[in-house]
Amino acid sequence: MQFIISRYNPQIDKxxxxxxxxxxxTQISTDxxxxxxxxxxREQDPSLAYRSSCQEGVCGSDGMNVNGRNRLSCITPLSDLPQKIVIKPMPGLPIIKDLIIDMELFYQQYQGVDPFLQSEPLDLQHEHLQSPEDRAKLDGSYECILCGCCTTSCPSFWWNPDQFAGPAALLxxxxxxxxxxDIQHVDRLKNLDSPTxxxxxxxxQNCTDACPKGLNPSRAIQELKSIMVKEI
Incomplete structure (x- = not known):
């Protein structure tokens, strides 16, 4: 099996x-x-740099571009890949080294949408109740692991990374x-109401195709647009 891997060390490479x-x-098993x-x-070349942590598709740290598609390497079976595998860092963000990219802007965009519940003051003696029907509406929106596969697949993010929040943040x-x-949903919509x-x-649909958790950021963004038209 052949691997063509993008290498880059900013200290020595232009x-x-x-x-x-x-x-x-014979070095790899069927699973x-x-x-x-x-x-x-990396045993062959210890200088090869990539991220990995949980190795179970939960932490999202090992995102990379494999044969033109962003994936998590820890949950990508070799049996699903051809004998020639081209691996590059995920596009759209600066390269730190080899397959490691700088995610700072990605996290800034995520932070910019205030990704936490803003509710009425809570009575700490009682649960903050929500009906099963309202809870079910959140399925498909909360499971994101912030791997960046969707956002770095998005041409709109490539063109305007400092302005367009990207699929993960909008999800x-x-x-x-x-x-x-949440009692601030109108303010949230107003903050997103701009051409950029x-x-x-x-x-x-690049984002939806790239998501390793099977989420649909494109549909979520479409729903946000529909809600915005109705409420703003």
Whole structure:
């Protein structure tokens, strides 16, 4: 199995370049994940840099672009990939080294949508109740693990990363706008009501295709637009 991996060390390299690695099929099992292969490749070259933590598709740290599609390497079976695998860092954000990108702007955009519940003052002696029907509306909006696969797949984010919040942040905004307990949903919508925010999305579905958790950020953004038209 051949791996063509983008390498870049800003201390010594002017631009990224590709390095080819090889693994014998006897070194990997039928249930191996791409991250398992990367661990073996790093034994060949300890300077190879990538992120990984939980290795279970929960932390979202090991996002990378694999054969043109953003994926989490820890839950990408090698059996689903061809014998020639091209791996690059996720696009749209600065490269720190090799497959590691600088996520600072991504987190700034996420923070910018106030991703926390803003409710009436709570009585700490009682539960903050929500009906099962209202709770069910949040399914598909709260499970995001902030891996960045969707946002770095989005051309609108590539073109205006400092202005367009991106699919992950807008998915979070949707989660709180539709939460029956939140009392600031109108203000949330007003903050997104600009040509460079929610309406910059063109719904080309890259974000939905890239999400490793099977979420649909594009649909959430479409729903936000519909709510905004009705309420603002």
């Amino acid at each position: 631009i990224p370049y590709d390095q080819t690695f090889e693994l014998d099929n 191996s994940m791409l991250l398992d292969a990367l661990h073996l490749l 979070a905004a949707h989660r709180f706008v539709i939460d029956s307990r 925010q929610i309406f910059r999305c063109r719904h080309i």
